[in-house]
Amino acid sequence: MYPPEFKVLVPSSLEEALKLLKEHGDNAKILAGGHSLIPMMRLRLVKPEVVIYLGKVPGLRYIRENGSTIKIGAMTTHGEIESSSLLAEKNPLLQETASKIGDLQVRNMGTIGGSIAHADPAADYPAALTALEATVVLKSLDGEREVKVDEFIQGPYFTDARPDELLVEVRVPSLSGRFGTAYEKLYFRATDFAIVGVAAYVEVDGGAFSRVRVGLTGVGDKPVRARQVEEELVGREASEASIEKAADLASEGLEPPSDVRASSEYRKKMAEVLTKRALTRALSKAKGG
Amino acid sequence: MAVETPKRYIGKPVKRKEDLRFITGKGLYVDDIHLPGMHYAAFLRASYAHARIKSIDTSKAEKIPGVVGVFTGEYFRDKVAPLGTAWALTNADLKPVTWPVVAYDKVRFTGDIVAVVVAKDPYIAYDALDAIEVEYEQLPTVVDPEEAVKPGAPQLHDEAPNNIAFTWRFQGGESFEDLERKADFVIRKRLINQRLIPSAMEPRAAVAAYNPGTEELTVWVTSQNPHVHRLIMAGSLGIPEHRIRVIAPDVGGGFGSKIQVYPGEVIVSRLAMDLGVPVKWVETRRENFIGTIHGRDHIDDVEIAATNDGRILGLRVKTLANMGAYLTTAAPGVPTILFGLMLQGPYKIAGVDVEVKGVLTNTTPVDAYRGAGRPEATYILERAMDLVALRLGMDPADVRRVNLLDKAPATTVTGLIYDSGEYKKVFEKALEIAEYKKWREIQEKARKEGRLIGIGISSYIEMCGLAPSRIARATGFGLGLWESVLIRVHPTGKVSVYVGSHPHGQGEETSFAQIVADELGVSIDDVEIVHGDTDETPFGMGTYGSRTTPVGGGALALAARRIKRKARKIAAALLEAREEDIVEGEGKFWVKGSPDKAVTFQDVALAAYTADKLPDDVEPGLEATVFYDPENFVFPYGTHVCIVEIDPETFKPKILRYVAVDDAGVIINPLLAEGQVHGGVVQGLAQALFEEAVFDERGNLLTAGFNDYMIPTALDVPNIESYFEQTPSPHNPLGAKGIGETGTIASTPAVVNAIIDALAHLGVDHIDMPLTPFKIWKALKGKK
Structure with a gap:
C-alpha cells in the first residue's frame, strides 16, 4: 500500500489549478475527496507524477439556485448535498441519492465532482443525474463548456474531459409543480456500491403521467435511461397498475455485468424490481404522499 | 477459615482496563516499534499460483538508491529451515509437506514469496519490488480439492502424491452400516463450508533486531502465542531458544490467523542478523488477504440415518478439507480432531463415522479460524x-x-x-x-x-479450553496444552501477574485482574497483567481454542491461592497467633474474635520482604508460579x-x-x-x-x-x-x-x-x- 513517488501541487485559485492542469495534463490527477484516487494509488493501479489538490481552491463549494437551474460546485461534499434544504425542496432526488452513498465518513469527504469525474459504473449519482438530464461544466484555460452527464460519462472510468479540463460545476433542474422522485439502491452490504440503482422522476398532470425519467446505474458500462419505460408511461394513468406493467421494460436492451457478487441476469431482474419501486414511490410523492 | 464475602469482582461488569489506551490511540502495536537504524523489508509475491522459477534478475532493483539488498530463495535455502506443521496428526498418513520461507524452485500459491527487498524506507522497498524481473515457467494449476485428488491433477509437492496431505478416519459408536439398517431413511447431502479470510484489524508484522555482542535476537511480532513463536523460530533459524526474545505487544485481533509462524518473521530475523541492522516488515492489506492463512473450506458429503420419529441414529461424513498450498502450524488438527470428534454435538447420536482428506491446492494455506x-x-x-x-x-x-x-x-x-x-x-x-x-x-x-x-x-x-496435554499429545499436537502464570506480590502489596497465555483483544488484562483481586482480596487497581514478552513471562501455549480463561485463568486461581496460603502463615506470625485461628476477608487478616486488630494484605507483603518476622519454614518474598494442566476440556x-x-x-x-x-x-x-x-x-x-x-x-x-x-x-x-x-x-x-x-x-x-x-x-x-x-x-x- 505504498504508492510510487509523486508531487503534490496545491493551487490557491481556479486559474492556477487550470494552469497546472494544462502544464501537467496526462501526468496529473486531480485530488478532491480522495476516496477513489488514493486507494488506486496505494495499489499502484494509477501512478500519477503530479497530484493537484483542489482543497485550497476557493469558490468550488456551493449549492445555489439560478432561475430554473441549481448549480453545485464540484467540491461540494455528498454530506452537504444530503443536508441541503434547497435541494430537499427543489431537487430531492439528488439529495436522497447523496444520502445513500457509502457511509458517513465517505459522505463527509467525497465530492460530487470527484465522483462524476471518476465515472465508476456503479456509482450512485449517475442514475439521478441521467434521470434529471443534468449537465456538468468543464473548464480549461481555453474556456468552458457544458456537457450532458450521459454524454460526459463514456464508459467505465472514462469521460469526455480533456486532460486540461477540470469539472467545476454540476447543474440540475430546480423542480416544481406536481412532481415526485425516488432513488432505490440495492446493495448486499451497507456502504457498498450499488448492485443496481434506479432513480425515478415523474410529473403528474390531471391523473396521468406527464413526464417520466428513469436513470439506472450498475447495469452496464455507463448509466442509462430506461427510455422504453418512460415512453410507455407518459400519458398513461398515473397508477401503480401502469407502473407494474411498464417496469418490466426497464431491462430491455441491458447487458449488465456478471461478477463474484451477482449474475447479469439477476441484475436485469433487479433493474425491473427497483424501477417499479422507484416509480411507485415517486408517484406517491407526486400525489402528495 | 475464610469469611464468606461476596465476590467483589468476579461476575461483575467491570469496564476494560485496557480500553483507555486503545481508545486514546496509546496502544503499542508492532508497527509502532521504531528502532535506531531500522530498515524495511518488502516481499515480492508470486505472479502465478503454480510455476517454476527459471530466473530472477535483481540487478535493477539493487541499483535503486536506498536499497540495501535483494534476497531470493537461493539466499535463504541453506540458512533457514522450511516451516512445517506443529500438529503431526497420528494414524493419518501425514505427509512431510514443508514451506520454504522464500521459494527457490517453484511457487505453489500467489502468496509465496520469491524475493525480499531491504531498503532504508518502505516506499523505496516497494519501488524496488517493481524493478525485480522474474522469469517463470507456468505449471497447470488446481484450486478445487475435488479436482486435486483426481489422477493426472497437477502435483504440488513430491512428498504428497495425489495432493493428499493426510487421510484421517474416525469411527465411534455403532457402525453406520448397522445404523443405516435400523433407520427408516437416509438423507444424503453435500454441504459446502466456504473459505473465509480472518481479516484481523491489525495486519501481520514483525521487527527483528540482533545484538552481535550478546548474540541475542529480539523479535517483535504480532502473535497469539509468543512462546510458541520463539520455539519454532529457534528451530527454523538454528539459534538457541534462549538467545531469542519474542515480544508480542498489543495485538490487534487474530481470530486464529496469528497462531502460525510465517515466513515473514523468519525472514526479517535472518536478515537482521546478516545485515546488522533492525529490519521491519508490515504486511499490506492485500498481502494479508493473499498471504495470511484462510479458514474453513470443506466439502462435506453427509449421510444422515434417521427414523420416522425424527431420531438421528448415525452420521457418516466424508470431507475434503482444502488445506491450500502448505500445512501451517495448527492446520492438520483443525478439520480432524477439532471437527470429527465434535460430530455428535449435544445429541444422542449412536454412531459417527468420519473420513477427512486434507488436500493440497494452489491456494492460500488454510488453518484455524475462530x-x-x-x-x-x-x-x-x-x-x-x-x-x-x-x-x-x-x-x-x-x-x-x-x-x-x-x-x-x-x-x-x-x-x-x-x-x-x-x-x-x-x-x-x-x-x-x-x-x-x-x-x-x-x-x-x-x-x-x-x-x-x-x-x-x-x-x-x-x-474448548484446549487442554489436557496427554490428549493433545495423543493426537500428535507438538506441545502440551497447559498454561502457566507467575504472580509476584511486591513489598507495597501491589501485584504483577505474568501470564504465559497472550490475549489479543479479549480483555484479559481486566478479567485476569478480577480473578487475582478476588482471590487475594486486593483492589483490582493494584493488579497488573503482563503478557506477550518471552523474557518476562513463563512459557505459555497462547490464546486460541477459547482456552485462556479456563486454562490460564485456572492457573491464575491456583497461584493466587498458593500466595494466599503463604500470606496466612505470615499474618499469623505478625499477629503472634496460630495459623488455624486466623480469619481473613476483604484483604485483611485477624485473629478469630479480634477483627479490630487486623493486619492488611499490604502489611503481610511488606513483612514477606523485610523478612525479619517470618516463621522458620517460610522463605522471604511473596510470589508463586503455577503450571496448570486441566484434567479435561x-x-x-x-x-x-x-x-x-x-x-x-x-x-x-x-x-x-x-x-x-x-x-x-x-x-x-x-x-x-x-x-x-x-x-x-x-x-x-x-x-x-x-x-x-x-x-x-x-x-x-x-x-x-x-x-x-x-x-x-x-x-x-x-x-x-x-x-x-x-x-x-x-x-x-x-x-x-x-x-x-x-x-x-x-x-x-x-x-x-x-x-x-x-x-x-x-x-x-x-x-x-x-x-x-x-x-x-x-x-x-x-x-x-
Missing part, C-alpha cells in the same frame, strides 16, 4: 436436524427435542466426556425468550400474504434462535430477531462475555450471509480486498440478545468455560436454517453459503 473445526461440525449437525424435519414435516424444534441429550456429564461415541450442562433446559429457555411459538404463527400468516419469514435454531456444544453449549424475513422481490434477507442463550460456566465478566458473543455472532452470520473467498481457476484470489470480500458493517448486523446460563465446569478451579468462539459456532447454522425455513414451502431444502440475495434468487429460479 471456532476452528467446531463450526464446521455444528453446521453439519444443525443442517441435518432441519433436513430431517423437512423430510418428515416435523417442527425443527421437535426434531431437536427428540435428539437432545438431557444433561451432562455425558460420554460421546467419539470418546469425549461432556463436563456439565443442562442441554434441554437451555434449549427450551432460548425458544421461550425468542417467542418461538408466536413466530411460527406469524410465519404461517405471513406466508399467506406472500411474505417470507423463517425461523432458525442452532443448538451447539463445543470442545470444557464444553460450553447453548441454543441460538434467528428470525429472518426475505424480501420476496430482491431476496435480500433481514434478521428480525437474534437470541443467544449460552452456558459458558461461571462468567468472570459479563460485559466481556457479552462482547465475545456479539463479535462471534457477527462473524458467524458473516459466513452465513456475506463472506466468501473466491479464487479463479488459475489461483488468483478474486476477493483480495474489503471491496470484494464482504465483511458486514454495523449497519448489516441485527441487535443481538445475549443471555447466559452458568453451570460451573467441574474441570477447573474457576468453573469457567470458554466464550470466545461460541457465537461463531452457533450463529452460522442458525441464520442459514432461518433462511431455508423461510423458503422451504417453495421447494428449497438447502443453499450453500453465503446466502446472498443473488444465491437465494438463483435457488428459487424455476420454483414457486
